[in-house]
Each structure stands twice: as C-alpha cells, then as structure tokens.
Amino acid sequence: MRKSQIILFLLAFLVWSFLTWPLDLQHLIVGIFICGFVSFVTGDMFIKRPHMFKHISRYLWFLYYIPLLIRECIKANIDVAYRVIHPDLPINPGIVKVKTTLKSDTALTFLANSITLTPGTMSVDIDEENGFLYIHWIEVKDKDIQKATEIIVKIFEDVLRRIFE
Amino acid sequence: MRRLRWLLGLIIIILIFAVIFFYPIPSLLEWQSEFLHHAFLVLFFSALLCLWRLFRGPTPADRAVAVDILGILVLGFCGLLGIQTGRDWYIDIGIAWALQSFISTLALAKYLEGRNFDE
Amino acid sequence: MNEILGMIFIVIGLAFDFLGCLGLIRLPDLYNRLQASTKSVTLGTCGILFGLFLFKGFTAAGLKAILCILFILLTAPVSAHALARGAHKSGVKLWGKSVCDKYDEDKNALSKTT
Known part of the structure; x- marks a missing residue:
C-alpha cells in the first residue's frame, strides 16, 4: 500500500462512519471492505503529494481559514440582500481579469470557490498556464489588473499558499 | 415608473406574506408546530419564484440556472421535513439529491459549452 | 434552548433563501x-440544515446534516462556475450597461491568432 492510498482510506472511512452514525459491527465491516476497494482503485487520482499531510502548521492555518470564509460569506449575503432590495438596483457589473501566483490544482479550486462566496465576485474561468482568473464583479471598482488583484484575491492568497503549496 | 413597479412588487410580496402568516392555510400533512408550517410555505413561495424564472427565462442558460437553484432549495425542504416528521431518512434523500443535482448541473453546463459528453 | 436557537437559524436561512430567489427574478x-x-x-x-443539527443534536440526522453542509459549500460554487463558463461560451451577452468584459476581449484575441 502506498501512502496516498492509506490517507484516502482514512478519509473515506471517516465519511462512511458519519453516514452510518450509530456505530455497528456490520456497518464497520462493510465500510472497511468498500473503502479499501475504492482507495485501492482510485488512490493516485486524488492525492498526489501525500507528504504534505504531515505538516501540522497547515492544519492550523486551515483552522484560521474557516472563520475567515464564514465572515466573508455573511458579509457577501448582506451585500447581495441590500442590492436586491434597493429600488434602483445599484449594480455596475463587468468581467475583470486578476492574476494569482498559486500553482497547484487544489489551491486554485479553493481560491475560485472562496472568490465565489465573497462579496460581489464570481469566478468565470481560470487560465492555469499564465495564472489568470476571469472574475465577474457586480460592482467594478477598478479595471486594472493590479488593483483588482489587490482588492479581490489578496485576502485569501496568503492563507491558501500556506495551506496547500 | 421603476419606483412604481417596485412599490407594486413590495405590496404583492407583503400581501402574500400576510396570507401565509395570518390566514390558516389547510395543509395535507399533520404539522407538529405552526412555525414549521409557515417556514415550509415561505420556502414553497421562493421555489415558485424560481419556477417563474424557469418559465420565463429568455435563454436556455437562464433555465439551467433556475434548475440549479431549485436543486439546492430541495435540500431545505428535506431538512424541514426531517425536523417535522422526526424521521432520519429525509436527510438521506437530501444528500442523494445534492449529488444528483450537482452532476446534472455539470452535464448541463457542458452541453451549453457545446462539447460532447465524452470529451 | 437548542430549539429556540435552531428556530432562529431556520428563520435566517429562510430570509436569505427568499432574497436569493427574489434576486433571480429582479436582476437583469x-x-x-x-x-x-x-x-x-x-x-x-446551510442555515436551515444547521438549524436541523441544533434540533437533533449529535444523532444520525444531525451528523448527516453537517456532512450535507460541507458538501453544499464545496459544490455550489463549482456548479456556478461551470454554468457561467458554459453560458459565456455559448454566447450569452452581458447586460447592456456593463462596464468591461476582459474575457470576451481575450477570447477574440485568441481566436484571431489561431
């Protein structure tokens, strides 16, 4: 067994035990068989760098990332509610282009997801080779690449680099 | 003109909420608490708004958006039914529905992009 | 106590659900x-499901609700991203009063060179 398969087995078994919560011997045995089979077949597809699971500081930064995401999410919802209720519809939309320095797939996925959940922005497409993100912005404050990057991406980029890179 | 339309919409929404909260609408299920009954009706009303967009949407992409949003709203229905009846399998249905609607949305997006499914 | 907190979460969730669907109607x-x-x-x-978790506590349904919340938070932005990309590639235009469309410019530049 390789390391990535064992990590995937543990994750899958955690989800399985959540799904069949009152822990039971039958459920556990079936779960061990199914999770073993799934992790044996698809072990290398999901986890490409298993050595990164050892660093404890990454977990601590992840714990810092969750309240940040929840705060931004609530701010975004209040913003959207204000725009929807207001009689004049105060929107000024457009698609802008920002630059990111993140490289790995997981980090880019999390960056795009958190941009979608933050106030007024939604990711439309990713250009992986050059590191550009195309973002639909409901209230365009600046069309320039540098300034838009500072406003949109900066909050999450440092934290995500410390977690996933 | 725009303000007038906004006021009209506001009055209609307030009327519908007044009907929901003050006029006892008979329901098919036996509701344990009044609160859950009203919550269910509010969620039903927002699903009707979604269906309006599904009916009116000028392009196919708008309809796909409405279907996606409806798929997330059904999870809320499943949660409320799970509280009300006290049965655990409603939330199982919710999980299965979320998976299904996620995959179907991805398929619709791929179709909109104009690609084949095996690409 | 837990039930009152759960009711508050459900009311917040219902309000945001309704406003989201209203936005689906109103925005251009x-x-x-x-x-x-x-x-x-x-x-x-997520608010409604968290209310369900507060009602039920750490039972089977409550833990499944937590799992469901994680699943929605991961998948809803991904499906929105896919839909926006598909719509833009299928030729849906932005609103007439939009400020700029860098994505369209870049796509046109790419198609001219190739």
Missing part, C-alpha cells in the same frame, strides 16, 4: 442572477 442578466442566487441560497440552505 444571467451572471448577476447567478451571483446573487448562488451566494444567498447556499448560505440560506
């Missing part, structure tokens, strides 16, 4: 609608 073009409704409906449904 597809991208704005997608933005408003995805954010609001995701947080609203």
